[in-house]
Amino acid sequence: MEWEIDMYPVRLLFSRSLIAAGLVFCAPMAQAQSVDRPGDVFDIRAQDLPAPFATQSVGNSSDTVARDGRIPEAPDGYTVTLFAADVTGARNLVVDQDGAVIVARSRAGVVTLLRDRNGDGTADQREEIASGLNRPHGLAMQGGYLWIADQDQLYRLKWGQQWGQIEEMSPRGVFGSTGGHWTRNIAFSPDGKTLYASIGSRGNIAEEPSPRATIQRFSVASDGKIDNGETFASGLRNPVGIAIKPGTDQLYTVVNERDGLGDGLVPDYFTQVELGGFYGWPYAYSGQYPQPDYADRRPDLVAQSKLPDVLFQSHSAPIGLTFLADADVPTDWQDDALVALRGSWNAAVPTGYKVVRVELQDGVPTGRYINFLTGFRVDVPNPDVPSSAKVWGRPVGVAVGPDGAIYVSDDTGGTIWRISK
Numbered sequence: 001m002e003w004e005i006d007m008y009p010v011r012l013l014f015s016r017s018l019i020a021a022g023l024v025f026c027a028p029m030a031q032a033q034s035v036d037r038p039g040d041v042f043d044i045r046a047q048d049l050p051a052p053f054a055t056q057s058v059g060n061s062s063d064t065v066a067r068d069g070r071i072p073e074a075p076d077g078y079t080v081t082l083f084a085a086d087v088t089g090a091r092n093l094v095v096d097q098d099g100a101v102i103v104a105r106s107r108a109g110v111v112t113l114l115r116d117r118n119g120d121g122t123a124d125q126r127e128e129i130a131s132g133l134n135r136p137h138g139l140a141m142q143g144g145y146l147w148i149a150d151q152d153q154l155y156r157l158k159w160g161q162q163w164g165q166i167e168e169m170s171p172r173g174v175f176g177s178t179g180g181h182w183t184r185n186i187a188f189s190p191d192g193k194t195l196y197a198s199i200g201s202r203g204n205i206a207e208e209p210s211p212r213a214t215i216q217r218f219s220v221a222s223d224g225k226i227d228n229g230e231t232f233a234s235g236l237r238n239p240v241g242i243a244i245k246p247g248t249d250q251l252y253t254v255v256n257e258r259d260g261l262g263d264g265l266v267p268d269y270f271t272q273v274e275l276g277g278f279y280g281w282p283y284a285y286s287g288q289y290p291q292p293d294y295a296d297r298r299p300d301l302v303a304q305s306k307l308p309d310v311l312f313q314s315h316s317a318p319i320g321l322t323f324l325a326d327a328d329v330p331t332d333w334q335d336d337a338l339v340a341l342r343g344s345w346n347a348a349v350p351t352g353y354k355v356v357r358v359e360l361q362d363g364v365p366t367g368r369y370i371n372f373l374t375g376f377r378v379d380v381p382n383p384d385v386p387s388s389a390k391v392w393g394r395p396v397g398v399a400v401g402p403d404g405a406i407y408v409s410d411d412t413g414g415t416i417w418r419i420s421k
Contacts, residue, residue: 035381036354036374038075043368044267044311046286055262060388061345062353065378067392067413072355073375074419080373083407083418084114084123090409090416092185092320093397094139094146096159101407101416102146103397106135106183111148113163114416121418129163130155134178138186138197145224149184149197151175154226170226174218175199176211181238181256183319189249193220196251197229200238205258205282205294213237213281215253215273235279235305241321241339242273248363254318254339255308257285259346261292268316269308270339270358270365280305309365315344316352320398320409324357328404328421335360338372340395340408350389353377355398355408373408373419 074080083101093103101114101123111130114123130136130148138149145156146163153172158164175184181200188195194217201213213236216229238256245252251273257266258281266285283291283298287307295302312318320340324333336357343352355373359366379390397409405420 036371036377038073038371038374040371041368042313042356042370044313045367046267046289046307046311049267049286049289050262050264052261052265052292054264055348057260057262057346058348059345060348060350060386062343062350062377062389062391062394064412065390065392067415070375070378070392072373072393072395072408072417072419074373077421078419079421081121081418081420082415083116083121084126084416086414087112087114087409087416088414089411090414091396091411092137092139092183093399093407093409093416094141095399095401095407096141096146097402099401099403101399101401102129102139103409103416104136104139104148106137109133109136109150111136111139111146121420123416129157130166135182137183140186140188142188143192143224147186147188149175149186151178151182151184154186154195154197156224169224174226174229175216177202180212181240183238183240185240185242187242187244187251188220190244194218195220195226196232196242198236198239198242198253200236200240200256201281204260205291207282207294207297210234215239215242215251232275233273233277233279235277235281235283235301236273237281239273240319243321243323243337245272245337245363246323246325252321252337254321255279256317256319257314258282258291259315263314263347263349265314267308267311267314268318268341269312270310270318270321270337270369271306271308272365274306277306278304279308286311310358310367310369312339312341312356312369313351315347317342317344319396320355322398322400324400326402326404327400327406333357335363338398338406339369340398342394342396342411343377343389343391348386349381349383350377353389353391353394355395373417376410 115125136150154170180202217232218226239253241254284305341352393410393413
């Protein structure tokens, strides 16, 4: 297999002091794939993308290795603590107002509560508060309830020291068909009267009926129940993470884009979601780049396709999304977002396996993202000899606690990490 080391231009800035000085380094992919460190900055622009099939599309899944006491690396000034281990299949998570961490363990069909009762930064109480679900993923705290979305429907539990019984809050099948991309994530509007639900496609690239590859909007009745939704935005192949930016009614998402076009395509992304917006899939990508074999079917939608706000390295697999407004971070970070990049399977040179900070200025994404939490990958990449990533964990969920601490879940190593000052 031939492999081009320069097919994916990525501007990678290694030093915050150099950034402040206005110096920008341009690096091809070979240089950009050195060991990830907190503080490394990425700036990927649509005009720099390679042509489809510039490199061969390859299957290259990561290899899981033992953690052997390793911990993730955070920026200087932060302490990383193992909050919980053996949380098998940990995926999405939220933190309640008392600081308990609530984790969706999707493949087990359960939601688990983890509580640190003695305040030492490590969970010492574990309780399954919901079970028998069909791959639960979406979690939200709203109006004194924990809300849960699985593939089939919406549920809630009354929050408290003693959790209430689980209630069904929608008809079965409210999120459409099952199969394919199975995560159903949820976010409430600030007034609690609207629920947004993200629904991925069944496959990699195809024309599929709504609600697949959309974000749906539901009106929440006075009793908390939802029924028929409407399409809020479409062309979103797999919008796994969604969140409302604090202090606004703006909805943001992170999207897993299509595979099969080579290492440099198609960039996954972070973007504000506009009502009625179309984001490309399956006819276009990264704005109005035409998708081979599909663009000529709907040139009208190619022309409408929106360019996302921030492009991630292709195949990075963004899963978790949260904002830092309530986190214990520097003031100039509090407008920013955190995104968990689970990592690639369709890249000769692996990408992802880290948590990144997406930069916003005056409420607007700059297009850049910065490594925040790294170290899940243990091998030293060599772009001249592409190989599988060796990882002990793959980050998937991110949340902020009431004390400002940041929590990150890992669905491969089954760990939950607490990052604090």
